[in-house]
Amino acid sequence: DEGLQKTKTNFFDQLSKAVVGKNTVDESVLDDLETLLVHADVGIDTTVKVIDRIEKRVARDKYVSTNELDRILREEIVGLLDAHGDTTGSRAILDRPDSPGHPFVIMVVGVNGVGKTTTIGKLAHRFHSAGKKVVLGAADTFRAAAVDQLIVWGQRVGVPVISHGMNTDPAAVAYDAVLKGVEMGADVVIIDTAGRLHNKVNLMNELSKIKRVMQKVIPEAPHEVLLVLDGSTGQNAFLQAKEFTRATEVSALAITKLDGTAKGGVVIGISDQFSIPVRYIGVGEKMTDLQLFDRHTFVNSLFK
Ligand code: GDP
Numbered sequence: 183d184e185g186l187q188k189t190k191t192n193f194f195d196q197l198s199k200a201v202v203g204k205n206t207v208d209e210s211v212l213d214d215l216e217t218l219l220v221h222a223d224v225g226i227d228t229t230v231k232v233i234d235r236i237e238k239r240v241a242r243d244k245y246v247s248t249n250e251l252d253r254i255l256r257e258e259i260v261g262l263l264d265a266h267g268d269t270t271g272s273r274a275i276l277d278r279p280d281s282p283g284h285p286f287v288i289m290v291v292g293v294n295g296v297g298k299t300t301t302i303g304k305l306a307h308r309f310h311s312a313g314k315k316v317v318l319g320a321a322d323t324f325r326a327a328a329v330d331q332l333i334v335w336g337q338r339v340g341v342p343v344i345s346h347g348m349n350t351d352p353a354a355v356a357y358d359a360v361l362k363g364v365e366m367g368a369d370v371v372i373i374d375t376a377g378r379l380h381n382k383v384n385l386m387n388e389l390s391k392i393k394r395v396m397q398k399v400i401p402e403a404p405h406e407v408l409l410v411l412d413g414s415t416g417q418n419a420f421l422q423a424k425e426f427t428r429a430t431e432v433s434a435l436a437i438t439k440l441d442g443t444a445k446g447g448v449v450i451g452i453s454d455q456f457s458i459p460v461r462y463i464g465v466g467e468k469m470t471d472l473q474l475f476d477r478h479t480f481v482n483s484l485f486k
Contacts, residue, residue: 196221197252197485200214201214205248206246206247207246207248207250207251212233212237215233215236216233222484223446223447223448224450224451225417225447225454228262228451228455236254236255256481262450262453263454263460263481271433271434272370272461275309275314275369275370276309276314282367285364285370286369286405287370287371287396287400287403287404288370288404288406288407289375289392289406290302290373291377291407291408291410291432292409292426293377293378294377296422298374299322299335301408301438301464301472302372302374305372305472306318306335306336306372307469310340315370316369316372317359317362317372318336318341318374319343319356319371319374321353321359321374321375322375322376323346324348324378325348325376326348328374328376329345329347329348332345342362342366344362346358352376352391353388353391355373356392356395359371360373360396360399360400360403373392373396375392379425382428385429386430389429407434408432409422409426409432409436410435410437410438411436411438411448413464414442419437420451423435423452423455423456434459435452435456435459435462436460436472437460437475439464440463441464441466446480446483446484449475449480462474463480
């Protein structure tokens with residue numbers, strides 16, 4: 183897989199180095215593996231969990247060859263992701279029968295710079311090119327650039343963008359976007375929001391107001407709260423996941439910029455620690471650089 187090339191080369195090379203000249207998985211191999219997982223940004227808690235499980239297997243089977251380590255590690259990682267593997271939510275939109283007047287509403291959250299707007303553009307393209315009707319709502323009204331950028335994405339993809347400009351009430355934008363979605367018979371409404379983490383009370387209030395107001399139009403909305411995280415920022419992505427899950431209920435993750443990082447391990451740790459399914463991964467800046475997350479493909483890409 184081209185997009186994840188950097189992630190995989192590094193992890194696999196390092197794993198090979200850690201076991202060179204050794205036949206069996208012993209303490210020192212496990213120590214090296216632990217260091218490697220932490221460096222790959224798997225996160226300490228998930229790393230300890232993985233090492234513990236491998237240690238138990240080694241204790242049980244007495245002799246585990248280093249040749250098997252690769253396979254065992256894959257199994258353990260797939261197992262961690264398995265618990266939260268998911269093909270529901272917005273992933274299922276393409277399979278939904280047309281139901282005019284009942285759009286699936288996605289509220290997208292995340293701090294500036296993580297690739298939130300780009301991810302919305304990519305999602306809009308994914309749904310639009312499959313023949314679904316899409317409406318975007320520019321409710322990140324805090325930054326002028328955010329509104330403009332979303333409008334540009336709307337034009338590029340060919341879907342309408344509801345915007346009231348900068349410094350307007352984000353909840354009013356969300357309300358209008360959802361209403362427009364209902365009126366248009368849209369299948370999907372995607373709402374951009376401002377991710378100002380430095381003011382947590384504001385963030386929490388803003389997101390709950392947006393939700394409350396859109397629920398006047400569709401009581402079940404938002405059907406998905408998608409948190410966008412930059413996969414190249416390692417521990418920062420963990421911190422953001424922590425803050426956002428405190429501010430609102432997050433039901434799915436999109437992890438961006440995995441094309442430019444050797445730290446894809448963040449995907450494993452975050453999914454495990456927060457028990458939230460990773461639905462999408464971003465592997466480039468283009469409209470088509472969005473992949474559906476698949477745990478087997480992902481884990482294989484880490485190794486070979
Ligand atoms: P926002 O502030 O969160 O809305 O971030 P943007 O969507 O404006 O993205 C910030 C920068 O990251 C832009 O230059 C995007 O082209 C870039 N970007 C977004 N997603 C990806 C990705 O998956 N891979 C790469 N390489 N760049 C990305």
